[in-house]
Amino acid sequence: MGDRSLSKTRRLALMAVLTAIALGIFMLEAQLPSPVPIPGVKLGLANIITLTAMLILGRREAGVILLLRIVMGAMFAGSPSTLIFSAMGGVFAYLCMCLLTRFIPEERLWATSAVSAVAHNAGQLLASILVLRTPGLLVYAPVLAVSGVITGVFTGVAAKYLVRALRRLRL
Amino acid sequence: MRMMDRRTKIWILVLVVFCALCAGAFLILRGIGGDGTVAVISVDGEELDRIDLSRVKESYDIEIDTGYGRNVVHVEPGAISVTEADCPDKICVAMGRLQGSGIPIICMPHHLIIAIEGDGIDG
The missing domain is CATH 2.60.320.10 (N-utilization substance G protein NusG, insert domain)
Structure with missing residues:
Protein backbone atom coordinates (compact mmCIF):
# COMPACT_ATOMS: atom_id res chain seq x y z
CA MET A 1 0.00 0.00 0.00
CA GLY A 2 1.33 3.39 -0.98
CA ASP A 3 4.59 4.14 -2.64
CA ARG A 4 7.40 3.89 -0.08
CA SER A 5 9.99 5.32 -2.45
CA LEU A 6 8.68 8.84 -1.96
CA SER A 7 10.94 10.93 0.27
CA LYS A 8 9.58 12.24 3.56
CA THR A 9 9.47 15.82 2.36
CA ARG A 10 7.71 14.87 -0.83
CA ARG A 11 5.15 12.84 1.07
CA LEU A 12 4.45 15.75 3.40
CA ALA A 13 4.12 18.18 0.51
CA LEU A 14 1.82 15.80 -1.36
CA MET A 15 -0.31 15.34 1.76
CA ALA A 16 -0.67 19.10 2.14
CA VAL A 17 -1.60 19.54 -1.51
CA LEU A 18 -4.13 16.69 -1.41
CA THR A 19 -5.69 18.08 1.79
CA ALA A 20 -6.07 21.49 0.17
CA ILE A 21 -7.58 19.98 -2.97
CA ALA A 22 -9.99 17.82 -0.94
CA LEU A 23 -11.13 20.84 1.05
CA GLY A 24 -11.53 22.87 -2.13
CA ILE A 25 -13.61 20.18 -3.81
CA PHE A 26 -15.69 19.75 -0.65
CA MET A 27 -16.46 23.45 -0.42
CA LEU A 28 -17.19 23.78 -4.12
CA GLU A 29 -19.64 20.89 -3.89
CA ALA A 30 -21.31 22.51 -0.87
CA GLN A 31 -22.03 25.58 -3.01
CA LEU A 32 -23.80 23.58 -5.71
CA PRO A 33 -27.53 23.14 -5.25
CA SER A 34 -28.32 19.55 -4.33
CA PRO A 35 -29.53 17.61 -7.39
CA VAL A 36 -31.87 15.52 -5.24
CA PRO A 37 -33.57 17.16 -2.25
CA ILE A 38 -32.86 14.34 0.17
CA PRO A 39 -30.62 14.97 3.18
CA GLY A 40 -27.40 12.98 2.93
CA VAL A 41 -27.52 12.47 -0.83
CA LYS A 42 -24.50 14.12 -2.40
CA LEU A 43 -21.79 13.37 -4.93
CA GLY A 44 -19.02 13.12 -2.36
CA LEU A 45 -16.37 14.20 -4.85
CA ALA A 46 -13.85 14.84 -2.08
CA ASN A 47 -13.63 11.09 -1.60
CA ILE A 48 -11.73 10.89 -4.89
CA ILE A 49 -8.88 12.43 -2.92
CA THR A 50 -9.22 10.12 0.09
CA LEU A 51 -9.05 7.07 -2.18
CA THR A 52 -6.20 8.48 -4.22
CA ALA A 53 -4.23 9.32 -1.08
CA MET A 54 -4.73 5.79 0.23
CA LEU A 55 -3.28 4.27 -2.93
CA ILE A 56 -0.47 6.75 -3.49
CA LEU A 57 0.58 7.53 0.08
CA GLY A 58 -0.93 4.90 2.37
CA ARG A 59 -3.67 4.33 4.91
CA ARG A 60 -2.37 6.53 7.70
CA GLU A 61 -1.84 9.50 5.39
CA ALA A 62 -5.30 9.08 3.84
CA GLY A 63 -6.79 9.04 7.34
CA VAL A 64 -5.04 12.28 8.28
CA ILE A 65 -6.19 13.97 5.06
CA LEU A 66 -9.77 12.80 5.61
CA LEU A 67 -9.81 13.99 9.24
CA LEU A 68 -8.43 17.41 8.33
CA ARG A 69 -10.91 17.78 5.49
CA ILE A 70 -13.90 16.86 7.66
CA VAL A 71 -12.96 19.22 10.49
CA MET A 72 -11.98 22.15 8.28
CA GLY A 73 -14.91 21.49 5.95
CA ALA A 74 -17.35 21.81 8.84
CA MET A 75 -15.60 25.00 9.93
CA PHE A 76 -15.55 26.68 6.52
CA ALA A 77 -18.52 25.36 4.58
CA GLY A 78 -20.93 23.46 6.73
CA SER A 79 -22.00 24.09 10.25
CA PRO A 80 -20.51 22.69 13.46
CA SER A 81 -23.84 20.98 14.15
CA THR A 82 -23.34 18.66 11.18
CA LEU A 83 -19.78 17.70 12.14
CA ILE A 84 -20.91 14.62 14.10
CA PHE A 85 -22.82 13.28 11.07
CA SER A 86 -19.99 13.70 8.58
CA ALA A 87 -17.41 12.44 11.08
CA MET A 88 -19.31 9.21 11.67
CA GLY A 89 -19.78 8.77 7.91
CA GLY A 90 -16.10 9.47 7.34
CA VAL A 91 -14.93 6.91 9.91
CA PHE A 92 -17.20 4.20 8.49
CA ALA A 93 -16.07 4.87 4.93
CA TYR A 94 -12.39 5.01 5.93
CA LEU A 95 -12.47 1.65 7.73
CA CYS A 96 -14.25 0.15 4.75
CA MET A 97 -11.63 1.50 2.33
CA CYS A 98 -8.75 0.24 4.51
CA LEU A 99 -10.22 -3.25 4.50
CA LEU A 100 -11.31 -3.45 0.86
CA THR A 101 -8.16 -2.03 -0.72
CA ARG A 102 -6.40 -5.14 0.67
CA PHE A 103 -8.62 -7.50 -1.27
CA ILE A 104 -9.89 -5.62 -4.29
CA PRO A 105 -7.28 -4.76 -6.94
CA GLU A 106 -6.83 -1.20 -8.10
CA GLU A 107 -8.45 -2.10 -11.40
CA ARG A 108 -11.78 -2.40 -9.56
CA LEU A 109 -11.37 0.64 -7.34
CA TRP A 110 -14.93 1.56 -8.25
CA ALA A 111 -16.19 -1.44 -6.28
CA THR A 112 -14.20 -0.42 -3.19
CA SER A 113 -15.47 3.09 -3.61
CA ALA A 114 -19.11 2.04 -3.99
CA VAL A 115 -19.07 -0.09 -0.84
CA SER A 116 -17.27 2.68 1.07
CA ALA A 117 -19.81 5.26 -0.06
CA VAL A 118 -22.62 3.03 1.17
CA ALA A 119 -20.73 2.66 4.47
CA HIS A 120 -20.37 6.44 4.67
CA ASN A 121 -24.10 6.94 4.24
CA ALA A 122 -24.83 4.19 6.76
CA GLY A 123 -22.59 5.87 9.33
CA GLN A 124 -24.20 9.21 8.69
CA LEU A 125 -27.69 7.77 9.03
CA LEU A 126 -26.73 5.94 12.21
CA ALA A 127 -25.40 9.19 13.70
CA SER A 128 -28.61 10.99 12.74
CA ILE A 129 -30.78 8.29 14.27
CA LEU A 130 -28.76 8.45 17.50
CA VAL A 131 -28.56 12.24 17.74
CA LEU A 132 -32.10 12.97 16.60
CA ARG A 133 -33.44 9.91 18.45
CA THR A 134 -35.82 9.07 15.63
CA PRO A 135 -35.71 5.42 14.49
CA GLY A 136 -38.25 6.35 11.81
CA LEU A 137 -35.37 7.87 9.83
CA LEU A 138 -34.54 4.33 8.78
CA VAL A 139 -36.92 4.97 5.86
CA TYR A 140 -33.99 6.87 4.38
CA ALA A 141 -31.66 3.85 4.45
CA PRO A 142 -32.53 2.33 1.05
CA VAL A 143 -32.43 5.71 -0.68
CA LEU A 144 -29.03 6.53 0.83
CA ALA A 145 -27.70 3.06 -0.02
CA VAL A 146 -28.60 3.33 -3.71
CA SER A 147 -27.25 6.86 -3.87
CA GLY A 148 -24.03 5.59 -2.29
CA VAL A 149 -23.62 2.88 -4.94
CA ILE A 150 -24.12 5.32 -7.82
CA THR A 151 -21.92 8.15 -6.53
CA GLY A 152 -19.36 5.66 -5.20
CA VAL A 153 -18.85 3.99 -8.58
CA PHE A 154 -18.40 7.41 -10.12
CA THR A 155 -15.85 8.69 -7.58
CA GLY A 156 -14.04 5.34 -7.72
CA VAL A 157 -13.57 5.51 -11.48
CA ALA A 158 -12.37 9.11 -11.13
CA ALA A 159 -9.91 8.09 -8.40
CA LYS A 160 -8.54 5.26 -10.54
CA TYR A 161 -7.63 7.66 -13.32
CA LEU A 162 -6.19 10.20 -10.87
CA VAL A 163 -3.98 7.51 -9.30
CA ARG A 164 -2.75 6.45 -12.75
CA ALA A 165 -1.99 10.04 -13.72
CA LEU A 166 -0.12 10.70 -10.48
CA ARG A 167 1.96 7.53 -10.88
CA ARG A 168 2.88 8.57 -14.40
CA LEU A 169 4.17 11.86 -13.03
CA ARG A 170 6.73 9.95 -10.91
CA LEU A 171 6.58 12.50 -8.11
CA MET B 1 -13.64 -2.36 -25.15
CA ARG B 2 -11.94 -5.28 -23.49
CA MET B 3 -13.95 -8.24 -22.31
CA MET B 4 -15.00 -7.85 -18.72
CA ASP B 5 -13.45 -10.44 -16.45
CA ARG B 6 -15.48 -12.63 -14.16
CA ARG B 7 -14.92 -10.70 -10.95
CA THR B 8 -15.98 -7.45 -12.55
CA LYS B 9 -19.20 -9.10 -13.69
CA ILE B 10 -19.80 -10.48 -10.20
CA TRP B 11 -19.33 -7.03 -8.66
CA ILE B 12 -21.73 -5.45 -11.13
CA LEU B 13 -24.28 -8.16 -10.40
CA VAL B 14 -23.89 -7.74 -6.62
CA LEU B 15 -24.36 -3.98 -6.79
CA VAL B 16 -27.37 -4.20 -9.12
CA VAL B 17 -29.07 -6.80 -6.92
CA PHE B 18 -28.30 -4.68 -3.85
CA CYS B 19 -29.94 -1.64 -5.47
CA ALA B 20 -32.99 -3.70 -6.44
CA LEU B 21 -33.35 -4.96 -2.86
CA CYS B 22 -33.09 -1.39 -1.61
CA ALA B 23 -35.85 -0.27 -3.96
CA GLY B 24 -38.06 -3.04 -2.59
CA ALA B 25 -37.17 -2.17 1.02
CA PHE B 26 -38.01 1.45 0.38
CA LEU B 27 -41.47 0.64 -0.91
CA ILE B 28 -42.13 -1.61 2.08
CA LEU B 29 -40.77 0.86 4.66
CA ARG B 30 -42.75 3.71 3.20
CA GLY B 31 -45.90 1.63 3.39
CA ILE B 32 -45.47 0.97 7.13
CA GLY B 33 -46.17 4.61 7.94
CA GLY B 34 -49.84 4.13 7.04
Missing part, protein backbone atom coordinates in the same frame (compact mmCIF):
# COMPACT_ATOMS: atom_id res chain seq x y z
CA ASP B 35 -51.86 7.23 6.45
CA GLY B 36 -51.47 9.12 9.67
CA THR B 37 -52.43 12.76 9.88
CA VAL B 38 -50.51 13.88 12.95
CA ALA B 39 -47.35 15.81 12.19
CA VAL B 40 -44.72 15.78 14.89
CA ILE B 41 -42.03 18.44 14.95
CA SER B 42 -38.96 17.57 16.99
CA VAL B 43 -35.44 18.80 17.62
CA ASP B 44 -32.78 16.39 18.90
CA GLY B 45 -35.54 13.90 19.61
CA GLU B 46 -37.46 16.31 21.79
CA GLU B 47 -41.00 16.93 20.66
CA LEU B 48 -41.74 20.62 20.11
CA ASP B 49 -45.16 20.46 18.58
CA ARG B 50 -47.79 17.98 17.47
CA ILE B 51 -50.36 19.03 14.92
CA ASP B 52 -53.29 17.05 13.59
CA LEU B 53 -53.22 18.11 9.96
CA SER B 54 -56.73 16.81 9.29
CA ARG B 55 -58.07 19.41 11.72
CA VAL B 56 -56.25 22.36 10.25
CA LYS B 57 -58.80 24.65 8.60
CA GLU B 58 -56.63 27.57 7.63
CA SER B 59 -52.96 27.70 6.72
CA TYR B 60 -50.52 29.30 9.09
CA ASP B 61 -46.79 29.56 9.70
CA ILE B 62 -44.78 28.63 12.78
CA GLU B 63 -41.34 29.98 13.41
CA ILE B 64 -38.98 27.58 15.10
CA ASP B 65 -35.68 28.43 16.65
CA THR B 66 -33.99 25.10 17.25
CA GLY B 67 -30.95 26.54 18.97
CA TYR B 68 -28.91 25.66 15.86
CA GLY B 69 -30.87 27.97 13.56
CA ARG B 70 -34.24 29.20 12.44
CA ASN B 71 -36.90 27.48 10.32
CA VAL B 72 -40.33 28.60 9.22
CA VAL B 73 -42.82 25.74 9.06
CA HIS B 74 -45.92 26.17 6.94
CA VAL B 75 -48.98 24.27 8.16
CA GLU B 76 -51.91 23.84 5.80
CA PRO B 77 -54.95 21.57 5.73
CA GLY B 78 -53.56 18.06 5.27
CA ALA B 79 -49.93 19.00 4.65
CA ILE B 80 -46.86 20.51 6.24
CA SER B 81 -43.65 21.97 4.80
CA VAL B 82 -40.62 24.03 5.61
CA THR B 83 -40.73 27.30 3.69
CA GLU B 84 -37.75 29.14 5.09
CA ALA B 85 -34.50 28.17 6.75
CA ASP B 86 -31.25 29.91 7.50
CA CYS B 87 -29.21 26.72 7.10
CA PRO B 88 -26.56 26.55 4.36
CA ASP B 89 -28.08 23.77 2.25
CA LYS B 90 -31.85 24.51 2.31
CA ILE B 91 -32.57 20.86 1.61
CA CYS B 92 -35.48 20.93 4.05
CA VAL B 93 -37.14 23.65 1.95
CA ALA B 94 -36.44 21.74 -1.28
CA MET B 95 -38.07 18.60 0.15
CA GLY B 96 -41.44 20.24 -0.33
CA ARG B 97 -44.72 19.28 1.27
CA LEU B 98 -45.22 16.27 3.48
CA GLN B 99 -48.65 14.72 3.50
CA GLY B 100 -50.00 11.36 4.54
CA SER B 101 -47.22 8.82 4.64
CA GLY B 102 -43.92 9.83 3.19
CA ILE B 103 -40.34 10.21 4.21
CA PRO B 104 -39.84 12.68 7.08
CA ILE B 105 -38.54 16.17 6.39
CA ILE B 106 -35.15 16.71 8.01
CA CYS B 107 -33.07 19.81 8.42
CA MET B 108 -29.74 18.26 9.36
CA PRO B 109 -27.87 21.44 10.29
CA HIS B 110 -30.67 22.39 12.69
CA HIS B 111 -31.34 18.85 13.96
CA LEU B 112 -35.01 19.35 13.06
CA ILE B 113 -37.36 16.57 12.00
CA ILE B 114 -40.94 16.77 10.84
CA ALA B 115 -42.59 13.38 10.57
CA ILE B 116 -46.14 12.18 10.10
CA GLU B 117 -46.92 9.72 12.81
CA GLY B 118 -48.32 6.48 11.48
CA ASP B 119 -49.73 3.50 13.30
CA GLY B 120 -46.78 1.17 13.58
CA ILE B 121 -43.65 3.23 13.32
CA ASP B 122 -42.03 5.17 16.11
CA GLY B 123 -41.65 8.63 14.71
Whole structure:
Protein backbone atom coordinates (compact mmCIF):
# COMPACT_ATOMS: atom_id res chain seq x y z
CA MET A 1 0.00 0.00 0.00
CA GLY A 2 1.33 3.39 -0.98
CA ASP A 3 4.59 4.14 -2.64
CA ARG A 4 7.40 3.89 -0.08
CA SER A 5 9.99 5.32 -2.45
CA LEU A 6 8.68 8.84 -1.96
CA SER A 7 10.94 10.93 0.27
CA LYS A 8 9.58 12.24 3.56
CA THR A 9 9.47 15.82 2.36
CA ARG A 10 7.71 14.87 -0.83
CA ARG A 11 5.15 12.84 1.07
CA LEU A 12 4.45 15.75 3.40
CA ALA A 13 4.12 18.18 0.51
CA LEU A 14 1.82 15.80 -1.36
CA MET A 15 -0.31 15.34 1.76
CA ALA A 16 -0.67 19.10 2.14
CA VAL A 17 -1.60 19.54 -1.51
CA LEU A 18 -4.13 16.69 -1.41
CA THR A 19 -5.69 18.08 1.79
CA ALA A 20 -6.07 21.49 0.17
CA ILE A 21 -7.58 19.98 -2.97
CA ALA A 22 -9.99 17.82 -0.94
CA LEU A 23 -11.13 20.84 1.05
CA GLY A 24 -11.53 22.87 -2.13
CA ILE A 25 -13.61 20.18 -3.81
CA PHE A 26 -15.69 19.75 -0.65
CA MET A 27 -16.46 23.45 -0.42
CA LEU A 28 -17.19 23.78 -4.12
CA GLU A 29 -19.64 20.89 -3.89
CA ALA A 30 -21.31 22.51 -0.87
CA GLN A 31 -22.03 25.58 -3.01
CA LEU A 32 -23.80 23.58 -5.71
CA PRO A 33 -27.53 23.14 -5.25
CA SER A 34 -28.32 19.55 -4.33
CA PRO A 35 -29.53 17.61 -7.39
CA VAL A 36 -31.87 15.52 -5.24
CA PRO A 37 -33.57 17.16 -2.25
CA ILE A 38 -32.86 14.34 0.17
CA PRO A 39 -30.62 14.97 3.18
CA GLY A 40 -27.40 12.98 2.93
CA VAL A 41 -27.52 12.47 -0.83
CA LYS A 42 -24.50 14.12 -2.40
CA LEU A 43 -21.79 13.37 -4.93
CA GLY A 44 -19.02 13.12 -2.36
CA LEU A 45 -16.37 14.20 -4.85
CA ALA A 46 -13.85 14.84 -2.08
CA ASN A 47 -13.63 11.09 -1.60
CA ILE A 48 -11.73 10.89 -4.89
CA ILE A 49 -8.88 12.43 -2.92
CA THR A 50 -9.22 10.12 0.09
CA LEU A 51 -9.05 7.07 -2.18
CA THR A 52 -6.20 8.48 -4.22
CA ALA A 53 -4.23 9.32 -1.08
CA MET A 54 -4.73 5.79 0.23
CA LEU A 55 -3.28 4.27 -2.93
CA ILE A 56 -0.47 6.75 -3.49
CA LEU A 57 0.58 7.53 0.08
CA GLY A 58 -0.93 4.90 2.37
CA ARG A 59 -3.67 4.33 4.91
CA ARG A 60 -2.37 6.53 7.70
CA GLU A 61 -1.84 9.50 5.39
CA ALA A 62 -5.30 9.08 3.84
CA GLY A 63 -6.79 9.04 7.34
CA VAL A 64 -5.04 12.28 8.28
CA ILE A 65 -6.19 13.97 5.06
CA LEU A 66 -9.77 12.80 5.61
CA LEU A 67 -9.81 13.99 9.24
CA LEU A 68 -8.43 17.41 8.33
CA ARG A 69 -10.91 17.78 5.49
CA ILE A 70 -13.90 16.86 7.66
CA VAL A 71 -12.96 19.22 10.49
CA MET A 72 -11.98 22.15 8.28
CA GLY A 73 -14.91 21.49 5.95
CA ALA A 74 -17.35 21.81 8.84
CA MET A 75 -15.60 25.00 9.93
CA PHE A 76 -15.55 26.68 6.52
CA ALA A 77 -18.52 25.36 4.58
CA GLY A 78 -20.93 23.46 6.73
CA SER A 79 -22.00 24.09 10.25
CA PRO A 80 -20.51 22.69 13.46
CA SER A 81 -23.84 20.98 14.15
CA THR A 82 -23.34 18.66 11.18
CA LEU A 83 -19.78 17.70 12.14
CA ILE A 84 -20.91 14.62 14.10
CA PHE A 85 -22.82 13.28 11.07
CA SER A 86 -19.99 13.70 8.58
CA ALA A 87 -17.41 12.44 11.08
CA MET A 88 -19.31 9.21 11.67
CA GLY A 89 -19.78 8.77 7.91
CA GLY A 90 -16.10 9.47 7.34
CA VAL A 91 -14.93 6.91 9.91
CA PHE A 92 -17.20 4.20 8.49
CA ALA A 93 -16.07 4.87 4.93
CA TYR A 94 -12.39 5.01 5.93
CA LEU A 95 -12.47 1.65 7.73
CA CYS A 96 -14.25 0.15 4.75
CA MET A 97 -11.63 1.50 2.33
CA CYS A 98 -8.75 0.24 4.51
CA LEU A 99 -10.22 -3.25 4.50
CA LEU A 100 -11.31 -3.45 0.86
CA THR A 101 -8.16 -2.03 -0.72
CA ARG A 102 -6.40 -5.14 0.67
CA PHE A 103 -8.62 -7.50 -1.27
CA ILE A 104 -9.89 -5.62 -4.29
CA PRO A 105 -7.28 -4.76 -6.94
CA GLU A 106 -6.83 -1.20 -8.10
CA GLU A 107 -8.45 -2.10 -11.40
CA ARG A 108 -11.78 -2.40 -9.56
CA LEU A 109 -11.37 0.64 -7.34
CA TRP A 110 -14.93 1.56 -8.25
CA ALA A 111 -16.19 -1.44 -6.28
CA THR A 112 -14.20 -0.42 -3.19
CA SER A 113 -15.47 3.09 -3.61
CA ALA A 114 -19.11 2.04 -3.99
CA VAL A 115 -19.07 -0.09 -0.84
CA SER A 116 -17.27 2.68 1.07
CA ALA A 117 -19.81 5.26 -0.06
CA VAL A 118 -22.62 3.03 1.17
CA ALA A 119 -20.73 2.66 4.47
CA HIS A 120 -20.37 6.44 4.67
CA ASN A 121 -24.10 6.94 4.24
CA ALA A 122 -24.83 4.19 6.76
CA GLY A 123 -22.59 5.87 9.33
CA GLN A 124 -24.20 9.21 8.69
CA LEU A 125 -27.69 7.77 9.03
CA LEU A 126 -26.73 5.94 12.21
CA ALA A 127 -25.40 9.19 13.70
CA SER A 128 -28.61 10.99 12.74
CA ILE A 129 -30.78 8.29 14.27
CA LEU A 130 -28.76 8.45 17.50
CA VAL A 131 -28.56 12.24 17.74
CA LEU A 132 -32.10 12.97 16.60
CA ARG A 133 -33.44 9.91 18.45
CA THR A 134 -35.82 9.07 15.63
CA PRO A 135 -35.71 5.42 14.49
CA GLY A 136 -38.25 6.35 11.81
CA LEU A 137 -35.37 7.87 9.83
CA LEU A 138 -34.54 4.33 8.78
CA VAL A 139 -36.92 4.97 5.86
CA TYR A 140 -33.99 6.87 4.38
CA ALA A 141 -31.66 3.85 4.45
CA PRO A 142 -32.53 2.33 1.05
CA VAL A 143 -32.43 5.71 -0.68
CA LEU A 144 -29.03 6.53 0.83
CA ALA A 145 -27.70 3.06 -0.02
CA VAL A 146 -28.60 3.33 -3.71
CA SER A 147 -27.25 6.86 -3.87
CA GLY A 148 -24.03 5.59 -2.29
CA VAL A 149 -23.62 2.88 -4.94
CA ILE A 150 -24.12 5.32 -7.82
CA THR A 151 -21.92 8.15 -6.53
CA GLY A 152 -19.36 5.66 -5.20
CA VAL A 153 -18.85 3.99 -8.58
CA PHE A 154 -18.40 7.41 -10.12
CA THR A 155 -15.85 8.69 -7.58
CA GLY A 156 -14.04 5.34 -7.72
CA VAL A 157 -13.57 5.51 -11.48
CA ALA A 158 -12.37 9.11 -11.13
CA ALA A 159 -9.91 8.09 -8.40
CA LYS A 160 -8.54 5.26 -10.54
CA TYR A 161 -7.63 7.66 -13.32
CA LEU A 162 -6.19 10.20 -10.87
CA VAL A 163 -3.98 7.51 -9.30
CA ARG A 164 -2.75 6.45 -12.75
CA ALA A 165 -1.99 10.04 -13.72
CA LEU A 166 -0.12 10.70 -10.48
CA ARG A 167 1.96 7.53 -10.88
CA ARG A 168 2.88 8.57 -14.40
CA LEU A 169 4.17 11.86 -13.03
CA ARG A 170 6.73 9.95 -10.91
CA LEU A 171 6.58 12.50 -8.11
CA MET B 1 -13.64 -2.36 -25.15
CA ARG B 2 -11.94 -5.28 -23.49
CA MET B 3 -13.95 -8.24 -22.31
CA MET B 4 -15.00 -7.85 -18.72
CA ASP B 5 -13.45 -10.44 -16.45
CA ARG B 6 -15.48 -12.63 -14.16
CA ARG B 7 -14.92 -10.70 -10.95
CA THR B 8 -15.98 -7.45 -12.55
CA LYS B 9 -19.20 -9.10 -13.69
CA ILE B 10 -19.80 -10.48 -10.20
CA TRP B 11 -19.33 -7.03 -8.66
CA ILE B 12 -21.73 -5.45 -11.13
CA LEU B 13 -24.28 -8.16 -10.40
CA VAL B 14 -23.89 -7.74 -6.62
CA LEU B 15 -24.36 -3.98 -6.79
CA VAL B 16 -27.37 -4.20 -9.12
CA VAL B 17 -29.07 -6.80 -6.92
CA PHE B 18 -28.30 -4.68 -3.85
CA CYS B 19 -29.94 -1.64 -5.47
CA ALA B 20 -32.99 -3.70 -6.44
CA LEU B 21 -33.35 -4.96 -2.86
CA CYS B 22 -33.09 -1.39 -1.61
CA ALA B 23 -35.85 -0.27 -3.96
CA GLY B 24 -38.06 -3.04 -2.59
CA ALA B 25 -37.17 -2.17 1.02
CA PHE B 26 -38.01 1.45 0.38
CA LEU B 27 -41.47 0.64 -0.91
CA ILE B 28 -42.13 -1.61 2.08
CA LEU B 29 -40.77 0.86 4.66
CA ARG B 30 -42.75 3.71 3.20
CA GLY B 31 -45.90 1.63 3.39
CA ILE B 32 -45.47 0.97 7.13
CA GLY B 33 -46.17 4.61 7.94
CA GLY B 34 -49.84 4.13 7.04
CA ASP B 35 -51.86 7.23 6.45
CA GLY B 36 -51.47 9.12 9.67
CA THR B 37 -52.43 12.76 9.88
CA VAL B 38 -50.51 13.88 12.95
CA ALA B 39 -47.35 15.81 12.19
CA VAL B 40 -44.72 15.78 14.89
CA ILE B 41 -42.03 18.44 14.95
CA SER B 42 -38.96 17.57 16.99
CA VAL B 43 -35.44 18.80 17.62
CA ASP B 44 -32.78 16.39 18.90
CA GLY B 45 -35.54 13.90 19.61
CA GLU B 46 -37.46 16.31 21.79
CA GLU B 47 -41.00 16.93 20.66
CA LEU B 48 -41.74 20.62 20.11
CA ASP B 49 -45.16 20.46 18.58
CA ARG B 50 -47.79 17.98 17.47
CA ILE B 51 -50.36 19.03 14.92
CA ASP B 52 -53.29 17.05 13.59
CA LEU B 53 -53.22 18.11 9.96
CA SER B 54 -56.73 16.81 9.29
CA ARG B 55 -58.07 19.41 11.72
CA VAL B 56 -56.25 22.36 10.25
CA LYS B 57 -58.80 24.65 8.60
CA GLU B 58 -56.63 27.57 7.63
CA SER B 59 -52.96 27.70 6.72
CA TYR B 60 -50.52 29.30 9.09
CA ASP B 61 -46.79 29.56 9.70
CA ILE B 62 -44.78 28.63 12.78
CA GLU B 63 -41.34 29.98 13.41
CA ILE B 64 -38.98 27.58 15.10
CA ASP B 65 -35.68 28.43 16.65
CA THR B 66 -33.99 25.10 17.25
CA GLY B 67 -30.95 26.54 18.97
CA TYR B 68 -28.91 25.66 15.86
CA GLY B 69 -30.87 27.97 13.56
CA ARG B 70 -34.24 29.20 12.44
CA ASN B 71 -36.90 27.48 10.32
CA VAL B 72 -40.33 28.60 9.22
CA VAL B 73 -42.82 25.74 9.06
CA HIS B 74 -45.92 26.17 6.94
CA VAL B 75 -48.98 24.27 8.16
CA GLU B 76 -51.91 23.84 5.80
CA PRO B 77 -54.95 21.57 5.73
CA GLY B 78 -53.56 18.06 5.27
CA ALA B 79 -49.93 19.00 4.65
CA ILE B 80 -46.86 20.51 6.24
CA SER B 81 -43.65 21.97 4.80
CA VAL B 82 -40.62 24.03 5.61
CA THR B 83 -40.73 27.30 3.69
CA GLU B 84 -37.75 29.14 5.09
CA ALA B 85 -34.50 28.17 6.75
CA ASP B 86 -31.25 29.91 7.50
CA CYS B 87 -29.21 26.72 7.10
CA PRO B 88 -26.56 26.55 4.36
CA ASP B 89 -28.08 23.77 2.25
CA LYS B 90 -31.85 24.51 2.31
CA ILE B 91 -32.57 20.86 1.61
CA CYS B 92 -35.48 20.93 4.05
CA VAL B 93 -37.14 23.65 1.95
CA ALA B 94 -36.44 21.74 -1.28
CA MET B 95 -38.07 18.60 0.15
CA GLY B 96 -41.44 20.24 -0.33
CA ARG B 97 -44.72 19.28 1.27
CA LEU B 98 -45.22 16.27 3.48
CA GLN B 99 -48.65 14.72 3.50
CA GLY B 100 -50.00 11.36 4.54
CA SER B 101 -47.22 8.82 4.64
CA GLY B 102 -43.92 9.83 3.19
CA ILE B 103 -40.34 10.21 4.21
CA PRO B 104 -39.84 12.68 7.08
CA ILE B 105 -38.54 16.17 6.39
CA ILE B 106 -35.15 16.71 8.01
CA CYS B 107 -33.07 19.81 8.42
CA MET B 108 -29.74 18.26 9.36
CA PRO B 109 -27.87 21.44 10.29
CA HIS B 110 -30.67 22.39 12.69
CA HIS B 111 -31.34 18.85 13.96
CA LEU B 112 -35.01 19.35 13.06
CA ILE B 113 -37.36 16.57 12.00
CA ILE B 114 -40.94 16.77 10.84
CA ALA B 115 -42.59 13.38 10.57
CA ILE B 116 -46.14 12.18 10.10
CA GLU B 117 -46.92 9.72 12.81
CA GLY B 118 -48.32 6.48 11.48
CA ASP B 119 -49.73 3.50 13.30
CA GLY B 120 -46.78 1.17 13.58
CA ILE B 121 -43.65 3.23 13.32
CA ASP B 122 -42.03 5.17 16.11
CA GLY B 123 -41.65 8.63 14.71
